[in-house]
Amino acid sequence: MTAFDPLPTFDHGAKFVRTGVLVVNPGGLSCPSPASCFGINRLPERGFIGGMPLKILRSAVFAAAILFAGVAHAAPVTWTIPSTSVTGGRTISGTFVFDTSLPATQRLVSINVTETGPTPTNYTFTGGINGDYYLGQSAAAVTNERAIAIRLPAIPATAGGNYTVPVIFTRECINAVAGKCDNLNTDQSATNVIITSVAAAPVPTMTEWAMILFGTMLAGGAALYIQRRRQFG
Structure with a gap:
């Protein structure tokens, strides 16, 4: 077997590469002499990792990084208030949506509670907060407009269980700011009301989508690498 130059020069595309490892031109073999081409095994060309062009790989990593940067928030939870008696001959029932990941003033995302009795009321507007x-x-809050106040200390951030509400008040609003009631009379109430939630079907978060994208790109790179090895090996 004829020894070959340990540092041959090759025409690699439009560039000449001098290296201790023999590299094959992707467009065809170009060697300084037949002896130096003996027993050549094709290696991935420059600008490729695992058969994937670096430019494409960099783009995939950048896209995944953007998605990874997204913060996965807890999903809004829908809570159900069962039919519950309130002092004064009233009954309340309905649902509200709560999201612990939002700022305090926005956590009560929506409400749909019906009150029956002497003054039937549908509470469908979110109000203010007080502690x-x-x-x-029931509408844009003004003094004496009926309102409902639900105390929610340490309410769970995720669905799929029960929670005991210490107290729920329904009465006339006594203070409203910019159409949102933040205080009301408290002589009509229900205490220790057990509300329930149902776990929603899991939805991929931004972080999970990033993992899916990045895994898909890596799998594609591996497939290309294997294909190229079979083609040129």
Whole structure:
């Protein structure tokens, strides 16, 4: 077997590469002498990793990084208030949506609670907050407009269980700011109300989508690498 130059020069595309490892031109073999081409095994050309062009790989990593940067928030939870008696001959029932990942003033995302009795009311507007009391109302809040206040200390951030509400008040609003009631009379109430939630079907978060994208790109790179090895090996 004829020894070959340990540092041959090759025509690699439009460039000449001098290296201790023999590299094959992707467009065809170009060697300084037949002896130096003996027993050549093709290696991935420059600008490729695992058979994937670096430019494409960099783009995939950048896209995944953007998605990874997204913060995965807890999903809004829908809570159900069962039919519950309130002092004064009233009954309330309905649902509200709560999202612990939002700022305090926005956590009560929506409310749909019906009150029956002497003054039937539908609470479908979100109100203000007062400590750990979150308020709903039947319309733009003004003094003497009926409102509902639900106390929600340490309410779970995820669905799929029960939670005991210490107290729920329904009464006339006594203070409203910019159409949102933040205080009401408290002589009509229900205490220790057990509300329930149902776990929603899991939805991929931004972080999970990034993992899917990045895994797909890596799998594609591996497939290309194997294909190229079979083609030129």
